[in-house]
Amino acid sequence: MITMHIYKINGGKPLNGFIEADGAKNAALPIIAASILTDEVCLLGNIPQLKDVENMIAIAKHIGSNCSGDNANCLIRIETSKIVNSEINYNLAGKLRASFLFAGAMLAVNGYVKIAMPGGCDIGLRPIDLHLKGFSLMGAAVVKDGGFVTLEAPDGLCGAEIYLDFPSVGATENIMIAATAANGTTTIKNAAAEPEIVDLANFLCEMGAEITGAGSDNIEIKGRNKMHGTIYNIVPDRIEAGTYMAAAGAAGGDVTIKKVNPVHLEPVTLKLREAGIYVEEGIDYVRVVSGGRGSILPIDIRTLPYPGFPTDMQAQMAAFLTQASGTSLITETIFENRFQYVGELNRLGAVIKLNERTAVVSGTDKKENVFLTGTAVEATDLRGGAALVIAALSAKGETCVSNVEFIERGYRDITGKLSSLGADIISYGNC
Ligand code: UD1
Numbered sequence: 001m002i003t004m005h006i007y008k009i010n011g012g013k014p015l016n017g018f019i020e021a022d023g024a025k026n027a028a029l030p031i032i033a034a035s036i037l038t039d040e041v042c043l044l045g046n047i048p049q050l051k052d053v054e055n056m057i058a059i060a061k062h063i064g065s066n067c068s069g070d071n072a073n074c075l076i077r078i079e080t081s082k083i084v085n086s087e088i089n090y091n092l093a094g095k096l097r098a099s100f101l102f103a104g105a106m107l108a109v110n111g112y113v114k115i116a117m118p119g120g121c122d123i124g125l126r127p128i129d130l131h132l133k134g135f136s137l138m139g140a141a142v143v144k145d146g147g148f149v150t151l152e153a154p155d156g157l158c159g160a161e162i163y164l165d166f167p168s169v170g171a172t173e174n175i176m177i178a179a180t181a182a183n184g185t186t187t188i189k190n191a192a193a194e195p196e197i198v199d200l201a202n203f204l205c206e207m208g209a210e211i212t213g214a215g216s217d218n219i220e221i222k223g224r225n226k227m228h229g230t231i232y233n234i235v236p237d238r239i240e241a242g243t244y245m246a247a248a249g250a251a252g253g254d255v256t257i258k259k260v261n262p263v264h265l266e267p268v269t270l271k272l273r274e275a276g277i278y279v280e281e282g283i284d285y286v287r288v289v290s291g292g293r294g295s296i297l298p299i300d301i302r303t304l305p306y307p308g309f310p311t312d313m314q315a316q317m318a319a320f321l322t323q324a325s326g327t328s329l330i331t332e333t334i335f336e337n338r339f340q341y342v343g344e345l346n347r348l349g350a351v352i353k354l355n356e357r358t359a360v361v362s363g364t365d366k367k368e369n370v371f372l373t374g375t376a377v378e379a380t381d382l383r384g385g386a387a388l389v390i391a392a393l394s395a396k397g398e399t400c401v402s403n404v405e406f407i408e409r410g411y412r413d414i415t416g417k418l419s420s421l422g423a424d425i426i427s428y429g430n431c
Contacts (some may be wrong), residue, residue, distance in 0.1 A: 008399040010374070021236045021244075029096070031232065035065070036078070036106070041077075042077070051409050062154070064081075066080070090335045099140060103135070103149065103151055104135070107157065110182065112151070112154070117148070127196070134174065137161075139153055139160075140178075149275060150197045157383050159184025162181065164192075167190050167193065167217065176204065180221060183223060202232075206229075208226055210225055235264070246317055249272050249388070250292065252295075254288075257288075258285045259284060260286055262286050271317065294325060297325065298325070301328070313342050314383070319394075322364060322372060330359045340384055348374070349371065378402045380403070385407035388401050
């Protein structure tokens, strides 16, 4: 008998209190990959305990890293004294998109890798052509065959000038990692500028790399420095924190999220304020005060590369805007298939229509007593799943969210954190 894991949520309760954000998943994953660049010990702190992190560590171990963790303190120790495996099969790489970041790291440290095409949430085509273009311009031989990519640079990589046709986060990270070992200087033009790129660059610099411009669209990496072990703390997770901000905004209440970088949250903060929500920014916290349904104004959102509005917050904001008193437009410009959750939100009584890359979200009307109503829904991907939780917290009656494994790829203890804020949410096995 297979035991499924589901969340049962009784909505309609405001959220109140304090929670802490974890370390950023999307910074931890590339930093774990980059840890294999040295044979010395890397000690990583503020590592979120998530399935994606576990899967990334499983790949590091397969490659030859000695990894041990101290879960209570969110620490991991990685030591890669010897590469023992240069091939990464689909069982490992298929579990998450970020597995492909080992391509750049292995090219740098080993000059060869054969890696299965990556897996991950189905939110669009998610090609890897920009990663491969970067490796190829640095002199690597690139062969795609039978679901694998083989990269080879037996004589080492050369610095190159690389223009990204789109500021891809993963391609910027992969090229930055590989370029630390290249002979000469690599420049990445039209680079991604997300805070997780800056965190990776800071980590690489702590290891001995020379990188300037991270956080802008022009990054320069001087290669061939000796990389060494280091101790490094991962940045706070702006998407996890933003999700709880949207939840507090939708359900109403007074929630403070500690251990965040409010600057990284600015696009979310400013959009919530535009919708009439009170958001206070401290040095390392944000506080959201909301009257919930009926007090939220409709707004329009367009996802863009950082510092634009993050695509990873698009679904959660759609759930939030189902509580607005009017119609909002949400346009997704990064991924072509990121509205899969809409059908499930509509099952809860939301009225969202799709027009190509724009979702037209009709709000609920407090005066006319139009509510979302609890029912059984299914998470379709990580952030879409988080959107269902937000909607369920605002809905009347009981919602059962299934496929929560998707949600737990990006949120540690979401039920515990929301319960501590007064939500009626439990996680249980369903046969
Ligand atoms: C990362 C994040 C993900 C986030 C996304 C955009 C991690 C582990 N994941 O994903 O949560 O939603 O950034 O902020 O950090 N593209 C190409 N060719 C490529 C690479 C990308 O065309 O070689 C396109 C993609 O199809 C997509 C766009 O570029 O349309 C953005 O993708 P990218 O920034 O690469 O996202 P990821 O690194 O996969």
